[in-house]
Amino acid sequence: MSNPALETLAQRKREHLLQSMEPKNQAKGLAGFERVHLTHEALPEIDFTDLNLTTSCLTRSLATPFYVAGMTGGHPDAAALNLRIAKACETRGWAMGVGSQRADFIAGAGGQGPEKSTEKSTEKSNEWRVLRKGAPHAVFFANLGVSQLTQDFSTKTLDRLKYLVESLEAQALALHLNVLQEALQPEGTPHFKGALKAIERVCRELGTPVILKETGCGFSQATLKRLQTLGLAAIDVSGLGGTHWGRIEGARSANPVAQRAAETFANWGESTVDSVLAAREVFGESNTGKQPEIWASGGVRSGLDAAKLLGLGADRVGYAQPALEAALAGSEALCQWMEIQEFELKVALFSTGSCSVSELRAGYGTKTRLN
Numbered sequence: 600m601s602n603p604a605l606e607t608l609a610q611r612k613r614e615h616l617l618q619s620m621e622p623k624n625q626a627k628g629l630a631g632f633e634r635v636h637l638t639h640e641a642l643p644e645i646d647f648t649d650l651n652l653t654t655s656c657l658t659r660s661l662a663t664p665f666y667v668a669g670m671t672g673g674h675p676d677a678a679a680l681n682l683r684i685a686k687a688c689e690t691r692g693w694a695m696g697v698g699s700q701r702a703d704f705i706a707g708a709g710g711q712g713p714e715k716s717t718e719k720s721t722e723k724s725n726e727w728r729v730l731r732k733g734a735p736h737a738v739f740f741a742n743l744g745v746s747q748l749t750q751d752f753s754t755k756t757l758d759r760l761k762y763l764v765e766s767l768e769a770q771a772l773a774l775h776l777n778v779l780q781e782a783l784q785p786e787g788t789p790h791f792k793g794a795l796k797a798i799e800r801v802c803r804e805l806g807t808p809v810i811l812k813e814t815g816c817g818f819s820q821a822t823l824k825r826l827q828t829l830g831l832a833a834i835d836v837s838g839l840g841g842t843h844w845g846r847i848e849g850a851r852s853a854n855p856v857a858q859r860a861a862e863t864f865a866n867w868g869e870s871t872v873d874s875v876l877a878a879r880e881v882f883g884e885s886n887t888g889k890q891p892e893i894w895a896s897g898g899v900r901s902g903l904d905a906a907k908l909l910g911l912g913a914d915r916v917g918y919a920q921p922a923l924e925a926a927l928a929g930s931e932a933l934c935q936w937m938e939i940q941e942f943e944l945k946v947a948l949f950s951t952g953s954c955s956v957s958e959l960r961a962g963y964g965t966k967t968r969l970n
């Protein structure tokens with residue numbers, strides 16, 4: 600890899616992966632799960648074998664309501680890890696987001712655009728083509744940060760986004776928001792002026808469903824209201840309670856000012872539970888046409904956590920750091936970890952007397968209540 604910008608990016612991604620494994624960088628206990636109660640049903644009148652986790656994901660049907668949220672990408676070790684996750688997701692019926700494809704976006708920005716891609720761009724795109732080849736039936740989401748779209752949005756930008764989607768044959772593009780991270784990151788690009796317009800334009804012109812996701816700081820109700828009419832297919836709230844990018848960038852920074860600020864903001868964000876409740880309020884009651892699906896990630900660490908979020912009204916539930924940790928331990932460990940999440944969700948369905956995820960979701964107020 601000879602492009603210095605891509606080398607710096609790869610090094611940063613590697614550091615992010617290592618830092619995300621440090622317990623101090625997890626906002627443990629702040630997701631709000633202790634506030635959610637699933638009501639025990641002593642007389643469920645169903646058999647465990649009746650339970651069905653099948654859900655629809657955008658236009659596809661999947662065997663589970665789970666996804667691995669976007670993580671690895673942009674560094675050389677990522678390809679093998681992504682392939683491992685992709686194969687497991689395909690086998691078990693989980694969807695999968697890839698991590699930021701910014702390296703490809705930058706390489707494509709070498710001047711000629713994707714149709715005359717540079718050597719590096721082609722190399723990176725091959726990584727996504729290999730991933731698709733390794734898991735031909737998996738549901739994939741491409742990924743890029745919104746702050747990459749605010750500086751200079753042109754038709755070339757759209758072409759490059761299409762290129763990211765096409766190289767992965769992705770079912771959707773996830774655009775991520777990471778305000779706190781960009782503010783604290785030594786190499787950050789804290790540019791969000793014009794973000795709403797850029798997102799709207801992508802939704803209108805990309806021709807592929809767009810997911811808007813946070814990265815561990817969640818969404819307030821006021822922010823969600825501003826997203827109602829953009830044409831988003833889904834919003835992944837990715838709330839406070841798990842991997843915390845303020846903490847991670849603080850740990851990476853050599854600047855005492857940024858380090859101190861990272862400590863100050865160590866618990867910053869809207870919890871995952873609050874974010875899902877806000878989304879339910881905004882999109883559940885809206886009469887502005889087709890509303891985005893509500894996806895929930897951020898600090899989900901068990902199938903019971905997932906059941907609580909589904910019970911609150913989430914359509915899908917995502918795991919990032921724990922999936923990565925399991926994947927680092929190998930394919931078998933990853934598949935077993937996934938099986939545990941599925942089994943725990945089934946236990947929660949059974950014990951609330953719900954045959955399916957939709958039955959649990961429909962029981963808000965009775966099967967699921969706030970403490």
Ligand SMILES: Cc1cc2nc3c(=O)[nH]c(=O)nc-3n(C[C@H](O)[C@H](O)[C@H](O)COP(=O)(O)O)c2cc1C
Binds near residue numbers: 669
């Ligand atoms: C190592 C690592 C890298 C990540 N990289 C990205 C990324 O490139 N794009 C993105 O949208 N989110 C990224 N995320 C954020 C996750 O998708 C997720 O929103 C966040 O980690 C909260 O989920 P968790 O608590 O289960 O980890 C990353 C997370 C981890 C742990």
